[in-house]
Amino acid sequence: MQNGLYIQRHAPMLRIAIPYGMLAGSQLRALAEITRRYDRGYGHFTTRQNLQLNWPALEDVPDILADLAKVQMHAIQTSGNCIRNTTSDQFAGIANDEVEDPRPWCELIRQWSTLHPEFAYLPRKFKIAVSGAAQDRAAIQVHDIGLRLWYNSDGELRIKVLAGGGLGRTPMIADVVREDLPWQHLLTYLEACVRVYNQFGRRDNKFKARIKILVKALGIEEFRRRVDEEWARERWPANPQSSGR
Incomplete structure (x- = not known):
């Protein structure tokens, strides 16, 4: 598969x-x-x-x-209903308008997503793109998840997260799920987004199985609420022995 x-x-x-x-x-x-x-x-x-x-x-x-x-290459997750190859700007690392090199972040996502046991059989294929430049050459608005790296006024790296974009027979522009995600939480937030899609995405019709259909059906506010709820569980799992959260 x-x-x-x-x-x-x-x-x-x-x-x-x-x-x-x-x-x-x-x-x-x-x-x-x-x-x-x-x-x-x-x-x-x-x-x-x-x-x-x-x-x-x-x-x-x-x-x-x-x-x-022999040269450390393979064909894993280049087909099937899984997280596909994460892409970025073709000029990553040399673009004049780049504020952050997206390639280390793509590598981080690659390591997290490859052979991820929970996301091996998603409702449909899943594509992520990362941009670290002022001009979006990675086309993050037409991906299942799009990430834009940016710095706030305090010099702190933040990530803008978009979800629900895509082309094909039902083209859609992604909506902003989170404007200023601290970079330290990237993987847990991605996990929450994909988990919501895995739980609630349609599996009865492959033409309506992409996350863009789910975001459109729920509305971005409800989708964001479900992601944030899942994200809270991801960061602070219930612990009966804890008197905290």
């Missing part, structure tokens, strides 16, 4: 994970060799900054995955 392999009419398609578009030279050379050996000498870089092979033979896929593993 989540190994990036799609069985299509003419040939399988294998989507290879490239976390937030970062490639080492050895990895790029390995990909080039794989396309020559197992495909037609080229690959397709996707909007999620991954690489797709469109003409591999099905029986060659285990060998492709073995070759990828």
Whole structure:
């Protein structure tokens, strides 16, 4: 379900994970060799900054995955109803208008989301984007979750969290769930957002299963209330032996 392999009419398609578009030279050379050996000498870089092979033979896929593993690459969570590759600005790290490099935050999210046992079978695929620049080149408004890194007047890093964006057959612009999340709480807040979606997202119709449909149906105020309620439980779980909270 989540190994990036799609069985299509003419040939399988294998989507290879490239976390937030970062490639080492050895990895790029390995990909080039794989396309020559197992495909037609080229690959397709996707909007999620991954690489797709469109003409591999099905029986060659285990060998492709073995070759990828030699350069610390894989195809995990590039398909299926899970958290997909987190993306960012294509000019991350060199943009003049960048206030914070989004790549370390993408890596943090990658480590948190990869093989997350609770979110292996979401209602539908789930996509996150991170922007750290004044100009939003990561398109955070059309993602399931969009994150914008910014600094307040005290020089403290904050994160603006948007939810419910998407394209496809029902395009929607995301709503702001939280304007000024302290950076220390990013993962617990993300966990709360995805948990609410996992609990209440529709599973009866794949065309209405994305989080954008849930946010629209509940309204952003109710969605925010449920996320905050879940977030409180995440940060301060009930403890019968505690006399506190």
